[in-house]
Amino acid sequence: MTCTANILALVQNFDRLPDDAVVGAEAAAQMLDLSPRTVRNHPFLPRRYTSIDRYGFRVGDIRKLVREGVPVEARRIRSVRMK
Numbered sequence: 001m002t003c004t005a006n007i008l009a010l011v012q013n014f015d016r017l018p019d020d021a022v023v024g025a026e027a028a029a030q031m032l033d034l035s036p037r038t039v040r041n042h043p044f045l046p047r048r049y050t051s052i053d054r055y056g057f058r059v060g061d062i063r064k065l066v067r068e069g070v071p072v073e074a075r076r077i078r079s080v081r082m083k
Helices: 005-012 025-032 036-040 059-068
Strands: 047-049 055-058
Touching: 005 025, 025 036, 025 055, 025 059, 055 059
Parallel strands: none
Antiparallel strands: 047 055
């Protein structure tokens, strides 16, 4: 994933952003060390629509996920079959 100047600036100034700021999936992915696709489909990061067809993720929700992680009861352990 390439990091544009705008995304880099958001990540560098993340601590200064208010909790109600909305950032795109790419910036959220950089903060969470996930792919943008995983961020877009993450069950604990609700979408915040900024217009009819555009959405982002609230900085406060990202901070909460970083601080608390996924709740224990919602974690899934995937088993891998060894052949």
